[in-house]
Structure formats: structure tokens, C-alpha cells
Amino acid sequence: MMVGMTTTATxxxxxxxxxxxxxxxxDNVSKSYGSVKAVADLHLELHPGETVxxxxxxxxxxxxxxxxxxxxxNPDAGxxxxxxxxxxxxxxxxxxxxxxxxxxxxEDVKVRELVKLxxxxxxxxxxxxxxxKNAGVEEIADRMVNKLSGGQEQRVxxxxxxxxxxxxxxxDEPTTGMDVSARQAFWAVMxxxxxxxxxxxxxxxxxxxxxxxxxxxxxxxxxxxxADGSAAEIKAKAGARRIVFDLEGPINEAALRELPFLxxxxxxxxxxxxxxxxxxxxxxxxxxxxxFPRNLEVAGLGLEQAFIAITEAATAEEAAR
Amino acid sequence: MNTLIKLEITRTLxxxxxxxxxxxxxxxxxxxxxGGASKAEIVKGTHLTLPLLMMVSMASFGAITAxxxxxxxxxxxxxxxxxxxxxxxxxxxxxxxxxxxxASAAVVSLPSILVVFIVAAxxxxxxxxxxxQWFALTGxxxxxxxxFAALGVAIGYLVTGxxxxxxxxxxxxxxxxxxxxxxxxxxFPDWVQSIAKWVPTHAYAALGQAIEQGNAPHFKDxxxxxxxxxxxxxxxxxxxxxxxxxx
Numbered sequence: 001m002m003v004g005m006t007t008t009a010t011x012x013x014x015x016x017x018x019x020x021x022x023x024x025x026x027d028n029v030s031k032s033y034g035s036v037k038a039v040a041d042l043h044l045e046l047h048p049g050e051t052v053x054x055x056x057x058x059x060x061x062x063x064x065x066x067x068x069x070x071x072x073x074n075p076d077a078g079x080x081x082x083x084x085x086x087x088x089x090x091x092x093x094x095x096x097x098x099x100x101x102x103x104x105x106x107e108d109v110k111v112r113e114l115v116k117l118x119x120x121x122x123x124x125x126x127x128x129x130x131x132x133k134n135a136g137v138e139e140i141a142d143r144m145v146n147k148l149s150g151g152q153e154q155r156v157x158x159x160x161x162x163x164x165x166x167x168x169x170x171x172d173e174p175t176t177g178m179d180v181s182a183r184q185a186f187w188a189v190m191x192x193x194x195x196x197x198x199x200x201x202x203x204x205x206x207x208x209x210x211x212x213x214x215x216x217x218x219x220x221x222x223x224x225x226x227a228d229g230s231a232a233e234i235k236a237k238a239g240a241r242r243i244v245f246d247l248e249g250p251i252n253e254a255a256l257r258e259l260p261f262l263x264x265x266x267x268x269x270x271x272x273x274x275x276x277x278x279x280x281x282x283x284x285x286x287x288x289x290x291x292f293p294r295n296l297e298v299a300g301l302g303l304e305q306a307f308i309a310i311t312e313a314a315t316a317e318e319a320a321r
Numbered sequence: 322m323n324t325l326i327k328l329e330i331t332r333t334l335x336x337x338x339x340x341x342x343x344x345x346x347x348x349x350x351x352x353x354x355x356g357g358a359s360k361a362e363i364v365k366g367t368h369l370t371l372p373l374l375m376m377v378s379m380a381s382f383g384a385i386t387a388x389x390x391x392x393x394x395x396x397x398x399x400x401x402x403x404x405x406x407x408x409x410x411x412x413x414x415x416x417x418x419x420x421x422x423x424a425s426a427a428v429v430s431l432p433s434i435l436v437v438f439i440v441a442a443x444x445x446x447x448x449x450x451x452x453x454q455w456f457a458l459t460g461x462x463x464x465x466x467x468x469f470a471a472l473g474v475a476i477g478y479l480v481t482g483x484x485x486x487x488x489x490x491x492x493x494x495x496x497x498x499x500x501x502x503x504x505x506x507x508x509f510p511d512w513v514q515s516i517a518k519w520v521p522t523h524a525y526a527a528l529g530q531a532i533e534q535g536n537a538p539h540f541k542d543x544x545x546x547x548x549x550x551x552x553x554x555x556x557x558x559x560x561x562x563x564x565x566x567x568x
Contacts, residue, residue: 070410088562091410098410104402108332120324121411160407 021084022047023168023199024069029078031064031223038064040223041078046201048167051194053210054203056220057311062203063101065220066172069201070098082168090168094123097166099157101173105145112141115159122164134189135159136182150177158186162193169193171202175209187213207304219307221314235306241279242301245286245293246270260285264309275301275309322417329425343391343429347383348436351375352444360446369533372445377458377529380437382502384466385522387433388426389473389493396422396477397485405561415558419474423554426470427463434462450535457532465525468546471553472521478560496522521549 024046031039039061046052056062067073068080071087082090090096106114115132119125132138135158140148145156154177161169169190175183191213194200204210210217211231219227219234227234247270256265256272261282264275272293276282279298286293301309334340355375364371399405408418438455441447449455472492480488497503499513500522506514517523524542531538 072406072409092412092414094412096410100403100406100410102403103407103410104399104404105407106328106332106399106404107402108335109328113328113331117324117328118411121322121413123412157407161410 021081023050023083024201025079025081026065026068027079027081029068029075029080031068031073031075038223039068039075042223042225044218044225046168046199048199049194049197050216051191051200051214052202052216052218053214054201054218054220055207055210055307056203056226059222060220060311061223062220063172064223066098066100066170066201066203070096070100070170092123094125094164095167096170097161097163097168098170099154099161099172099174101176103157105153105156107144107146109145110141111137111143111145111148111156114145114156115163118160118163125164126162131159131163134162136185151179151182154178155182155186158189162189166198168199168201171200173204174202175204175206183209207302207307211303217303219310221311222318226314227310231303234310235301235303236277237306237310241276242299242305243274243276243279243282243286243297244299245272245296247272247291247293255289255291258289322413322420325413325417325421326424329421330428333425333428339391340429340432343383343387344433344436346386347379347433348440350383351379351437351440354379355441355445358445367534370447372441373447373449373533376437376441376445376447377462377533378502378526380434380458380462381465381522381525381529382497383433383437384430384462385469385493385497385502385525387429388466388470389476390489391429392422392426392470392473393476393480393489394485396474397480397482400477401482409562415562416554418561419471419554419557422474422557423467423470426473427467430466430470431459431463434459434466449533454532454535458529461528461532461538462525465528465546468521468525468550468553471550471557474557475553475560478557496520499523500526502526519545521546524549 022045024044026042026044029039029042030037042061042065054062054065064073068075069082069087071080071091080087083093083095087096106117112128112132115135115137116128119128119131132141135155137152137155137159140152140155143152145153148156154174158174161171171190175186178186187209190200202214215230217227217229217231217234218225227237229237251267251270251272253265253267256262256267256274259274259276259282261276261278262274263277264273266273274282283296283298355372358371358375360370360372362370364374367374396405438459473489476489476492477485499506499517499520501517502522506517506523509517524545527542528538528546531542
């Protein structure tokens with residue numbers, strides 16, 4: 001698993017080493033719906049073995065990006081390629097498995113019949129029993145598809161997406177509707193797939209999933225890539241550490257703002273909350289400036305807070321322009 | 322692809338309500354229309370009785386109902402639910418999907434034709450000079466229904482959501498009336514008649530009419546049906562691959 005790689009150049013190097021075309025390549029891709037620019041000059045490369053999380057607030061262009069990637073929509077400008085060919089061809093060759101949020105299921109059929117269909121349609125299918133077992137749908141094999149719960153439906157979708165030896169697996173909000181244990185089981189299977197050298201790309205709302213599972217996180221905002229790197233790097237970019245303390249007496253806000261490496265400052269009553277790129281230096285300077293912080297706490301920022309910080313900063317920047 | 326065809330047929334047969342109405346409806350309509358007609362009286366301009374003429378018309382009409390209305394609505398619904406999007410992420414070619422939809426429609430149209438024939442023979446004493454005519458009629462009406470099944474698939478792809486039902490019904494009634502399935506086209510004004518000659522339902526009805534009079538179908542009608550079949554199926558396959566709407 002690759003950890004701590006930032007730049008696209010590093011990943012391109014990796015791709016060359018394994019000798020293949022990038023799994024996914026977006027070359028200045030744009031897509032608009034009416035006057036809304038859903039994807040704007042997107043440049044993106046994914047390589048074998050990567051597990052990539054796609055993050056972004058609602059309307060950031062995640063679903064549009066996945067639609068373009070899978071050839072369900074065509075870009076207005078630019079080029080989308082999978083394995084050096086068109087998405088449609090890559091799919092026809094059985095290289096891509098996908099689980100869409102918007103993907104419905106056939107009705108009036110049994111779970112086993114539907115999974116068998118996916119296996120029969122896949123050019124490099126796995127045995128039916130193995131697919132059923134991996135996706136955890138054995139015990140609902142004889143149930144009608146239209147009588148399943150939300151979490152069971154997700155498992156069936158997962159079975160359809162993993163019916164054969166895909167080289168890329170695309171998942172859009174895959175664990176929505178699953179309970180905690182189902183979610184854990186799901187990611188265990190997913191990790192196995194990634195360890196076998198597959199690229200896994202998933203969009204998610206659960207930031208802890210991205211933090212725990214992805215070795216690369218891409219933050220989308222208004223159809224552009226806002227940040228691209230490991231979860232640790234994304235957090236660092238946002239101002240990695242949070243410092244919280246209380247101050248006695250009147251608070252000199254101007255002096256606090258002069259603290260080095262400070263990225264955010266919030267004062268409520270006697271409590272001061274600071275985000276910093278370098279907590280050690282910030283705290284050191286705090287004492288140096290004559291402050292006497294009480295109940296001092298220094299903690300790492302979660303990916304969720306980093307994500308909010310990054311997207312809010314981008315929104316503010318756009319508003320200022 | 323064969324699995325999909327089998328599965329589409331299986332789920333159609335499982336849909337008991339849909340099967341019942343599609344199969345029973347043409348036969349009920351036949352009883353309503355031809356029920357009071359005399360068994361012996363010959364319709365003017367032919368040497369055939371009204372119950373016999375109506376039997377062929379209603380079998381054709383019923384087959385169209387089953388395949389056209391059934392297909393377009395079910396497909397539009399599947400698109401809405403996103404099943405088609407999911408299916409497009411498999412290696413299935415567009416023609417596979419269209420073939421499966423047509424096959425499942427054919428499973429419904431065959432019994433609907435046979436039920437009309439059985440009711441007509443039993444209740445109205447319809448007979449032919451040759452037994453071959455029963456078989457030929459069944460074959461021709463069934464094969465012809467495939468053309469309209471393909472049209473149903475194409476409409477299901479062309480039109481979204483709420484518009485599907487009205488559009489299907491306009492096409493369905495328009496074609497049925499223009500094609501002379503309800504009344505002879507001779508009652509229409511000349512300009513309508515000249516259009517009617519080229520609609521698929523007209524050729525469809527003509528196939529059955531040739532056989533009920535003991536003749537072989539005209540080449541022009543067969544050719545027209547084949548041409549429409551290729552056109553509709555091609556359009557359906559193209560629309561399946563092209564369809565990029567969510568709903």
C-alpha cells in the first residue's frame with residue numbers, strides 16, 4: 001500500500017514501473033448541465049493498486065465524475081480513458097466493476113438469479129458461489145430482489161460489481177444503509193480486492209472510511225480537484241493540529257493572531273480554539289508572548305474537520321473574487 | 322446474453338397480474354365485439370364471416386397491446402429505477418438487452434393470440450378450409466408482434482417517466498386505427514388511406530387477411546414488416562447505449 005504520496009508525478013512513476021497505462025485518466029475534462037458546470041477542466045490519474053477516496057460536499061461533482069468515468073455520460077470537452085481505451089470498451093472487456101448509488105436492481109427475480117446473470121455477462125467471471133459468499137448474500141439467495149432491505153440491496157449491488165476479475169472497482173457511497181458490522185465486512189472484502197492489485201475508487205460521505213481505508217484522498221469542489229494526497233497530507237494542508245485552552249482575564253485577540261503557523265482562530269468566552277500547521281511552535285510562541293494557557297489540549301484534526309476547513313476556505317476564496 | 326433472455330422470460334411469467342390481463346384482454350374484447358354477430362353471415366366484399374374477421378383483428382390487436390404497452394412502460398420504469406444504468410456497466414451489448422426484451426414480450430403475445438383463437442373457435446364456431454391456416458395465422462401474428470415489441474423498447478427509451486403512458490397510447494391507438502385493425506381502411510379519406518398503406522399495423526393486418534382468405538401473404542407486406550422490425554430494433558439498441566439520463 002502506498003502511503004504519503006502527494007503528487008500525480010509520483011503516481012505516474014508508479015504506473016510506468018508496473019508497465020501499464022493509467023487505470024483511469026481524465027484529461028482536462030469538462031461537463032456542464034445547462035449553465036451549471038459540474039466538472040471543470042478535471043485532470044486526474046489513477047494507477048493499479050491504489051485505493052482512492054473521492055470526497056466533496058454535495059454538488060461537488062462526485063457523481064458526475066463517476067458517470068463520466070464509467071461512460072454513462074460523455075464529456076463536453078477533454079478525454080476520459082480507462083486502461084488506455086474508452087470507458088465503454090473497458091467495460092465490455094470486463095475490466096471494470098461498478099456499484100452505483102443510482103443503480104437499481106431487476107425486479108421479480110431472486111438474488112441468486114440476478115448474481116448469476118452478472119457472472120454470465122462477465123467475460124472473466126468468478127464462480128457464482130464465490131461471488132455470493134464474498135458479498136455475503138448466500139443467506140438471501142432465494143429472496144426476491146424487490147423484497148430486500150436497503151443494506152441487503154447494497155450487498156447485492158456489491159455482488160454484481162465483483163462478479164468477475166475486474167481491474168478497477170468503482171463504488172458510489174457503497175456502505176449507505178449498511179449497519180456497522182456489515183460495513184466492516186464490506187471493507188474487509190474491499191481491502192482484499194485492493195491487495196490483489198486492483199484499483200479501487202470510492203465516493204463516500206463517511207470521512208472516517210476515507211481516513212481508514214484510502215491510501216489516496218481526492219477532494220472535489222465545484223468540479224475541480226481541491227486537494228489530492230494521503231489522508232495525512234490532506235489534514236496537514238488544512239492545518240493539521242487543533243489547540244484548545246482557556247485564558248484568564250481580558251483576551252488580546254490581536255496578539256493571538258500573530259502566533260506562528262496559525263490557520264484558524266476562534267474565541268468563545270474564555271476558551272480559545274486554534275488550528276495550526278505546527279502545534280509545537282505555536283504553543284511555544286504562546287508562552288513566549290506572555291500568555292498563560294490553562295487546560296491546554298493539543299489534538300490531531302480529523303479528516304472531517306480538514307475536509308470542512310479546505311472546502312470552506314475554497315468557498316470563501318471564490319466569494320472574495 | 323442467454324441468461325438475460327431466460328431471466329426476462331422467467332420474471333415476465335412471474336408477474337401474474339400482467340400475464341393475466343395481457344392474455345385475457347384481447348379475448349374479452351373479442352367476445353364483446355363479435356359476441357352478438359351471426360355465425361353464418363358473410364361480410365360484404367369477402368367470403369368470410371364477421372367472427373372470423375374479428376378473430377384475426379383482435380388477435381393482432383391483442384398481440385400489439387401485450388408487447389407494445391407492456392414493454393414501453395416496464396422499460397421506462399426500469400430506467401427510472403436505475404436498473405438500466407447498472408446493466409450498462411456490464412459487458413452486455415445493446416442488442417442483447419433488446420433481444421431479451423423482445424423475447425419476454427413474445428412469451429406474453431403467443432398465449433394471448435391462442436386464447437383469442439380458442440374462444441373464437443369454441444364460442445363462435447370459427448372454422449377454416451384448411452388446418453394450415455390456423456398454424457400460419459398463429460405464426461404470422463406472433464412473428465409480427467416482434468416488430469411492435471421492438472417499437473415498445475424504443476419508446477421506453479425515448480420517453481421518460483410520466484409521458485410514457487400517453488405517448489404509448491397515442492402510438493398504439495394511432496397505429497391500430499390507421500392500420501385498419503378496428504375498421505376497414507376503406508372508410509377513411511383518400512389521403513389517410515395513402516398514409517395508412519405504409520404503417521406497420523396495416524402490413525401486419527394484411528398478413529393475417531391474406532391467410533384467412535387462403536392466400537400466401539404479399540411480398541410487400543412481409544418486406545415492410547421486416548424493414549420496420551430492423552428499424553425499431555436498431556433504434557432501441559442505439560437508444561439503450563446512448564441513454565445517459567438518470568431517469
